[in-house]
Amino acid sequence: MSTGLRYKSKLVNPEEKQDHEKQYVGFATLPNQVHRKSVKKGFDFTLMVAERISQTVEILKHTVDIEEKGVKLKLTIVDTPGFGDAVNNTECWKPITDYIDQQFEQYFRDESGLNRKNIQDNRVHCCLYFISPFGHGLRPVDVEFMKALHEKVNIVPLIAKADCLIPSEIRKLKERIREEIDKFGIKVYQFPDCDSDEDEEFKQQDRELKESAPFAVIGSNTVVEAKGQRVRGRLYPWGIVEVENQAHCDFVKLRNMLIRTHMHDLKDVTCDVHYENYRAQCIQQMTSKLTQDNRIESPIPILPLPTPDAETEKLIKMKDEELRRMQEMLQKMQQQMQDQ
Amino acid sequence: MTWIFGSTKGSADNKIEAAMSELVPEPRQKPAVPMKPVGINSNLLGYIGIDTIIEQMRKKTMKTGFDFNIMVVGQSGLGKSTLVNTLFKSQVSRKSSGWNREEKIPKTVEIKAIGHVIEEGGVKMKLTVIDTPGFGDQINNENCWEPIEKYINEQYEKFLKEEVNIARKKRIPDTRVHCCLYFISPTGHSLRPLDLEFMKHLSKVVNIIPVIAKADTMTLEEKTEFKQRVRKELEVNGIEFYPQKEFDEDLEDKTENDKIRQESMPFAVVGSDKEYQVNGKRILGRKTPWGVIEVENLNHCEFALLRDFVIRTHLQDLKEVTHNIHYETYRAKRLNDNGGLPPVTAETEENHESNL
Numbered sequence: 001m002s003t004g005l006r007y008k009s010k011l012v013n014p015e016e017k018q019d020h021e022k023q024y025v026g027f028a029t030l031p032n033q034v035h036r037k038s039v040k041k042g043f044d045f046t047l048m049v050a051e052r053i054s055q056t057v058e059i060l061k062h063t064v065d066i067e068e069k070g071v072k073l074k075l076t077i078v079d080t081p082g083f084g085d086a087v088n089n090t091e092c093w094k095p096i097t098d099y100i101d102q103q104f105e106q107y108f109r110d111e112s113g114l115n116r117k118n119i120q121d122n123r124v125h126c127c128l129y130f131i132s133p134f135g136h137g138l139r140p141v142d143v144e145f146m147k148a149l150h151e152k153v154n155i156v157p158l159i160a161k162a163d164c165l166i167p168s169e170i171r172k173l174k175e176r177i178r179e180e181i182d183k184f185g186i187k188v189y190q191f192p193d194c195d196s197d198e199d200e201e202f203k204q205q206d207r208e209l210k211e212s213a214p215f216a217v218i219g220s221n222t223v224v225e226a227k228g229q230r231v232r233g234r235l236y237p238w239g240i241v242e243v244e245n246q247a248h249c250d251f252v253k254l255r256n257m258l259i260r261t262h263m264h265d266l267k268d269v270t271c272d273v274h275y276e277n278y279r280a281q282c283i284q285q286m287t288s289k290l291t292q293d294n295r296i297e298s299p300i301p302i303l304p305l306p307t308p309d310a311e312t313e314k315l316i317k318m319k320d321e322e323l324r325r326m327q328e329m330l331q332k333m334q335q336q337m338q339d340q
Numbered sequence: 341m342t343w344i345f346g347s348t349k350g351s352a353d354n355k356i357e358a359a360m361s362e363l364v365p366e367p368r369q370k371p372a373v374p375m376k377p378v379g380i381n382s383n384l385l386g387y388i389g390i391d392t393i394i395e396q397m398r399k400k401t402m403k404t405g406f407d408f409n410i411m412v413v414g415q416s417g418l419g420k421s422t423l424v425n426t427l428f429k430s431q432v433s434r435k436s437s438g439w440n441r442e443e444k445i446p447k448t449v450e451i452k453a454i455g456h457v458i459e460e461g462g463v464k465m466k467l468t469v470i471d472t473p474g475f476g477d478q479i480n481n482e483n484c485w486e487p488i489e490k491y492i493n494e495q496y497e498k499f500l501k502e503e504v505n506i507a508r509k510k511r512i513p514d515t516r517v518h519c520c521l522y523f524i525s526p527t528g529h530s531l532r533p534l535d536l537e538f539m540k541h542l543s544k545v546v547n548i549i550p551v552i553a554k555a556d557t558m559t560l561e562e563k564t565e566f567k568q569r570v571r572k573e574l575e576v577n578g579i580e581f582y583p584q585k586e587f588d589e590d591l592e593d594k595t596e597n598d599k600i601r602q603e604s605m606p607f608a609v610v611g612s613d614k615e616y617q618v619n620g621k622r623i624l625g626r627k628t629p630w631g632v633i634e635v636e637n638l639n640h641c642e643f644a645l646l647r648d649f650v651i652r653t654h655l656q657d658l659k660e661v662t663h664n665i666h667y668e669t670y671r672a673k674r675l676n677d678n679g680g681l682p683p684v685t686a687e688t689e690e691n692h693e694s695n696l
Contacts, residue, residue, distance in 0.1 A: 085532055087482055087534050088479075088480045089479045089481075132417070134415070134417040134419075134526075135415070136416060163556075163557065164554050164556050167629065236556070236631065238633045238640055239631025241630050242630075247629050248629055
């Protein structure tokens with residue numbers, strides 16, 4: 001999948017929503033984001049949440065197959081209970097970076113293998129990092145985690161449990177977090193700029209999205225009655241917080257971003273940037289090992305040079321891309337021939 | 341019928357706590373001998389006047405004022421400073437005394453004590469708020485309670501040195517920590533390992549009152565469940581928070597304190613220094629897009645319970661337990677270590693920051 005392809009979908013017009021809206025998640029817009037041919041195969045999307053709960057860091061995977069309007073999505077959620085909760089949290093992100101690297105390694109191996117038709121993409125496409133609303137900004141753990149992971153995965157920072165903050169506090173906290181992200185050189189996921197030929201409404205939405213980051217979210221699994229309607233929310237003695245009310249929190253923005261507009265870009269950046277970084281590092285390590293061991297055989301049928309310089313690396317990357325594209329086209333042609 | 345001694349309020353009061361309430365002292369002559377009013381059918385010989393000791397103590401306290409030292413411990417951002425300001429209805433925390441609100445988290449735990457004199461109803465309280473910035477904020481928080489324990493013991497040491505002096509001050513300045521509010525983060529799940537470690541170590545040297553901070557993040561059910569879980573965990577870990585069971589003096593104490601220990605604590609609080617108009621009244625609260633949280637409304641949070649507990653009913657007891665139990669434990673240990681001899685006083689004292 002190339003970066004040349006820009007998402008072209010818009011947010012669903014609110015007027016078009018009907019009763020079934022409540023179940024409508026919105027990833028059916030994904031097809032508008034890619035070539036039609038890929039739709040039938042289905043998509044993989046892996047989401048990782050990093051939050052702090054118990055004592056040792058575990059990695060828990062939940063996989064779910066969702067289908068909406070004929071589009072199939074295999075969603076994997078990777079939970080990381082225990083992150084940051086011990087007394088001594090030194091390198092508590094190591095199990096997480098290890099997991100991400102393992103997925104890259106697996107893909108790398110699959111890619112270099114013989115049967116490349118049905119590679120399963122288990123790479124982590126997005127990491128939701130939950131920042132505590134109780135602090136005054138980022139905590140040392142937050143900074144260290146994000147710096148350890150920003151070159152391995154798309155980090156989307158979120159302000160959790162935002163219903164304990166009043167609007168002015170949320171504004172201040174967001175500003176503070178944005179400043180600190182800049183200050184510490186953390187590379188969080190950047191929303192790509194929309195094309196200049198998009199209409200004004202879309203551009204406005206895009207602007208709002210960028211200005212709202214990091215999103216302040218509230219989650220709820222319970223349905224409460226508010227103003228005669230049943231909504232997802234939290235019932236307090238002083239009022240009801242509605243999760244899907246944009247005046248209450250940024251949940252809707254997050255959902256739209258994650259699923260309706262940027263899902264494909266998240267995957268693209270994972271493939272083209274994070275995975276490529278990993279791959280390049282891997283290959284470099286292997287080649288330096290090659291020169292050390294003076295061995296001829298290697299699992300990868302490329303790189304005759306002992307110490308690849310930047311130019312050659314670029315060339316090799318380009319050739320690799322070409323090779324891959326050709327392989328994909330071949331596959332599609334084969335598929336078509338079979339279908340006929 | 342003449343009253344020689346005081347006003348009606350004076351002899352009716354039985355508790356020292358009343359000294360803290362809003363009594364306005366009326367100008368009165370110095371009493372000669374307290375006498376009951378002479379009236380028809382009274383038996384002058386039957387009344388001694390022992391009960392007036394209360395009034396005498398009250399007057400003394402009003403003249404001398406008293407010290408109260410409260411420490412706040414918890415991760416940054418849990419609202420410690422705001423809560424203390426709300427408790428004492430004044431800007432008494434570190435953050436209000438000219439410290440930069442946006443200052444960075446310190447790399448090690450610091451101890452910052454700020455003193456203020458608050459006056460109410462003719463009673464002067466020298467309040468010292470001891471803040472502990474940096475606690476629990478690092479990546480590695482091992483032993484981060486040690487500077488706090490050290491500070492508490494240093495105050496005991498100071499007091500001890502004064503006590504063993506040959507020429508002692510009439511009123512030893514009391515810098516000992518009478519009460520330590522420990523702020524629990526409202527995760528809704530359970531206590532963190534650090535919470536347990538801190539309270540295990542420090543409940544042996546100081547009165548710890550656990551509070552659940554920023555309680556407006558939990559619904560009623562979540563709050564109840566969380567409190568139950570926290571109480572259970574504290575019990576399982578053998579953590580005796582104030583009011584400690586072993587120091588209940590009598591049945592009355594026990595009943596009252598049992599109720600507080602088993603139902604009310606830990607208090608789930610919300611703090612605020614902003615006022616809003618609700619139903620024609622000006623109240624302290626937090627204004628959200630979905631409603632106004634009223635700090636002193638018991639349906640919203642338990643701030644009022646905490647305030648009443650710490651200030652209106654158990655203030656004196658907090659001081660007494662500190663003096664009679666925690667301090668005595670320290671003193672006994674020191675004397676034992678020294679072979680039963682009092683410690684040698686060589687150094688000069690440091691002084692608190694004070695606004696006096």
